[in-house]
Amino acid sequence: MPFCAYEMQVYMPKPQNIYDDPDFYKGYEELRKSGTALNDVLEQPAIRSLLPQSLEGLHLLDIGCGFGDFARFARSKGATSVIGIDPSKNMITAAREKTDDNAVTYLNAAIETFEPQVTDKFDCIISSLALHYVQNYEDILVKLASWLPATGRLVFSVEHPICTALAAQKWALDADGNKLHWPLDNYRDEGPRETSWFIDGVIKYHRTVESYVNGLLDAGFNLLRLLEPEPQEYGHDERWDNHRRRPPFLVLAAEKR
Template identity: 45%
Template sequence: MKQNIYDNPTFFEGYMNLRDSKMTYNDFLEQPAMKDTLPDLKGKRVMDLGCGTGGMSKYCIEMGASAVVGVDISEKMISRALVENKDENITYVCSPIEDLSFQKEPFDLIVSSLAIHYIEDYEFLIRKLHSFLKPGGLLIYSTEHPVVTARKDMKNWWQNAEGDRLHWALDHYREEGKREQHWYVDGVIKYHRTITTLVNGLTDHGFMLEKMLEPLPTKEGIDLIPSLKNEERRPSFLIIRSRKTD
């Protein structure tokens, strides 16, 4: 199933209002950690998988990448990227990740921010990305942490009558597969996988694991969004850096 929830007008409006606020977990948690995980980008050819409005694509160019191909299924996202983050060295491609096919020069780096948990067939994806990389190329991606996606109804915080968060409920961890939740609209689909599946899917298909991060928020983020302190109780995101070995 190729989900394109970002072109739903209601979802897109809600999501972009959130991102435009610059007061999100992406701004103070996931993106700072992703950027810290990147290698020296000077002269590198990069694919930004699930590029959204192109923020990471533009950042890679600013850090010295010679060329970036930004890929996203959403026409609305690509249209906004072409306005906000247009650059002569960035090529934006509107396509489902599952349908990608590149015959040109391979990439030094594939970076993907919070997109892989929307893809149903993880092993198929990893094999495809392996074919896009140069020998020794890097794949760096973030995903919602499996402790977040595990519980089938994805309602994890247990609260008391006053609304205080008491503890995080973890259940159904071993039961991989589709999860649905309400996020601006009903029926937003993500795919839960165990950490074992995420890691072995890489090492079984020609990648060597280099680093895993469960990022903590920046100090500025905690000052602006106090709820980010709950990242000390359970992680929202997992970041994996791996290298093509064959």
């Protein structure tokens, strides 16, 4: 679907839940089963590199927990408890099936409406590729800050603004199908973009790098690190080299002041 001004005005009054669409879920599940998706090669290694030096004894919240991979990883590194939330019933069902651990709790909830129990205390909050689906990023950050103690850490990834700026999210190709360049346009026009990924009508919210960083500062965080991860372990492979030409992910770590 070509990009147009109308697409940027899409109004989404409630949390998006594309992962319960049967066609979307099937495509996404197959992608993740491969073990060589961009999540595995780039995004998760970057997230893990920004975690506290030790997870021993920590209580974590995982926003957009998906199949529960991070929750299980955190427990293997000594985390005392993990609460994983996801708006998708499919994801929560799969995560529960894959996890046999009473210290991990999965809840079918979106971050826009989730409120932890009074007894829930989080030392660290993680979010993997979920916050570009939320409309009110700044409000979410204020809520997350209220759940963290001073020096508590927030680590999250989003699709890179270079990718989300143009709704089509496709390379410009020559007549033979070779990738010429990644188009960038309407970068300053923040807001929803309607795109196709497994299915049509997927809504992602575009924000500038500036907005992602300043949102953290305005919500009471100090920025610790900003990463635009690139392939490290796969040698010379054109499939991964293309992701050096334009970064697919932005990964941020911040500490509550």
